Amino acid sequence: MIGTLPAFHAAFLDKARGTLSTDPRIQSLLAGGSLIHGGMDEFSDLDFVVVVEDDSYPEVLASRMDIARRLGSLLSAFTGEHVGEPRLLICLYGPELLHIDLKFVTMSDLDQLVERPIILWSRDEGAVEERLDQAEISWPNRDPDWFEARAWIWLHYGAARALREELFEAISMLAFFRDQVLGPMLHRRAGRPQRGVRRVEAYGLDDTGQLAATVARHDFGSVKASLVAAIDLYLTLRADEPPRSEVEGMPQALFEFLGHEADNAARL
Incomplete structure (x- = not known):
């Protein structure tokens, strides 16, 4: 359950949910970060996990910049190799500035997670819930x-x-x-x-x-x-x-x- 969001965050989330649900290559939209940890405020990022159909994954990954542009006024974006996550697209939208992370994955990538995301939208919510129930979820703490x-x-x-x-x-x-x-x-x-x-x-x-x-x-x-x-x-x-x-x-x-x-x- 998502609590009260800042207005701009809520509007972006609604647009992302609506826009991505029209793309047949995309199976689900999940969210992590402050949306599940709490402490969401006007300075927070939105961390989205975009679950893509297996057969469409290479195509979607190649066109992810175009997908990001469909979500709003994209000012700048780059991929996350510097944090060891090439599937991640780190985005800045504006003119009201908002940082958005878009991580593109397949269903099998949900087997091992650092946190349990919430489901914002899915073509098969039951299947995603079952996958998350069976996932190995652990934060990468150091010993x-x-x-x-x-x-x-x-x-x-x-x-x-x-x-x-x-x-x-x-x-x-x-x-x-x-x-x-x-x-x-x-x-x-x-x-x-x-x-x-x-x-x-x-x-x-x-x-x-x-x-x-x-x-x-x-x-x-x-x-x-x-x-x-x-x-x-x-x-x-x-x-x-x-x-x-x-x-x-x-x-x-x-x-x-x-x-x-x-x-x-x-x-x-």
Whole structure:
């Protein structure tokens, strides 16, 4: 059941449902994202899953830009190879700006999902519901060993760039580290799917301000302090679910590399 949507989102959804239902190649229109997680507001995207008949899939994939244009005033669009999802078409509509994701799949693609979508329209709703009931649905959460194997390499990279005075690169690595490690681990602590830094503020996951302390200005002292804060927060979150083995010599070696004296015994 869809709750109350912002007017522009609701109008776009209705048009998409009406337009796509006239295309005999398209079997169903599903939706995920904020429509199922909650928190939909005027700044939200719409995440659509377009289920295509098997025989028509190559044709539809080749013409997906034309399909996107039929849904509204398309300003720009590109495919999602950068997130490992070439089936995805990422769209911006306007002049009232709205971000729309269109992922084109077949029925067999519904066997393994990261979330259970809702059905907006279908030629055979019962068949889709049955498929979703039987699907393997799991969010791609990372385990403690995944974090530990990567954390110190990424932190060292950021430290090395900072010491070389490539501050923009170091700041970029800190943002990457928040998205790939600290944000997911904060979500893990809260018992939520590991969704990067999405809605960290809304869920109150950084009430202590430890994550905010990892945001640096373009200044070496600020970048160094943010790296130290990232190390400290990683160690705190790592203790929630420790890896099977910890990287030898860390964090001491990284503190020495940064020229930082670890004055907090808890870091050691």
